[in-house]
Amino acid sequence: MARSIDATSPVYSRARQLRLGIWIEALSFAWMIVEASIAITAGLLARSVSLEGFGFDSIVELVAGGVLLWRLTIEQRGASLASVERAERRAAWITAISLFVLAFYIVADSGFSLLARSHPHVSWWGIGLAIAAAVTMPLLWQGKLRVARRIDSAALKADAVCSVTCAYMSFTLLAGLLLNTLFGLWWADSLAALALVYFIVQEGREALHEARTGETCSCGDDDCS
Numbered sequence: 001m002a003r004s005i006d007a008t009s010p011v012y013s014r015a016r017q018l019r020l021g022i023w024i025e026a027l028s029f030a031w032m033i034v035e036a037s038i039a040i041t042a043g044l045l046a047r048s049v050s051l052e053g054f055g056f057d058s059i060v061e062l063v064a065g066g067v068l069l070w071r072l073t074i075e076q077r078g079a080s081l082a083s084v085e086r087a088e089r090r091a092a093w094i095t096a097i098s099l100f101v102l103a104f105y106i107v108a109d110s111g112f113s114l115l116a117r118s119h120p121h122v123s124w125w126g127i128g129l130a131i132a133a134a135v136t137m138p139l140l141w142q143g144k145l146r147v148a149r150r151i152d153s154a155a156l157k158a159d160a161v162c163s164v165t166c167a168y169m170s171f172t173l174l175a176g177l178l179l180n181t182l183f184g185l186w187w188a189d190s191l192a193a194l195a196l197v198y199f200i201v202q203e204g205r206e207a208l209h210e211a212r213t214g215e216t217c218s219c220g221d222d223d224c225s
Contacts, residue, residue: 014151018076021147021156025069028140028163032062038129046123049113050176050193053106054130054169057200060098061162064207067091068159085214088155092211099204103197110190119186127177133170137163154215162203169199 039055042048071084112118144160147153176192179185209215 015076017147017150018072021144021151021153022069022072022076024140024143024147025065025072025156025159028144029062029065029069031136031140032058032065035129035133036062038125042123042125042129046121046126047118048120048123048126048177048189049106049109050173050189050196051123051126051129052109053102053193053196053200054173056102056105057099057166057169057196057203060095060102060203061166063091063098064095064162065159068155071155089211089214092207096204096207096211099200099207103200103204106193106197106200110193113190114187117186120180120189122181123177124181127174127181130170130174130177134167134174137167137170141167158206158210162206165199165203169196172196172199 036055036058039051039058041055043051043053043055067088071088074084113120141160141163144156144163148156148160172192172195176188176195179188179192
């Protein structure tokens, strides 16, 4: 006869937290798909560098979130994490390179837009997305951080902090879009895009640190180098 697991035991508690972590990460994964799709489409239609950059960053985060979701699922099933950790490091290299390329693209595109005095169109879809992200990402951050502390997961904790970084990015994006929409300050979009580069480079440094050492650290941590 199979032995039942006590609901108060550490094993049961960890299993329950893993299920919660997988649910939250899956929700985050789904949101990133929506966020990337709307941001890139709206950005291309409105010729908004900040929206495009926000969308492409969401794709990179989507890849990283998918790897973390896979890791949590594997742990829940009781499999060895050795192969998953190797895959995480490979994914971290891809993430780091993608983020640095994205930063270079934004700097080049923003510089060209400023020199050419390119006026982006008003994008209410982009404004709505920025507001939604500013509300959603702090909630995901709190959920991920709570589970990360309970299961002592550095990877999930780092992902939680990156959700806060995404929230900061959404506020920056919103500021640039509103300044362009309400006051006709066409250059605000490019300046907002350049401000996003700071956050993207910090995420890139975090991914590079993980790729080199196999250890995760919070986005923006000075020890990530």
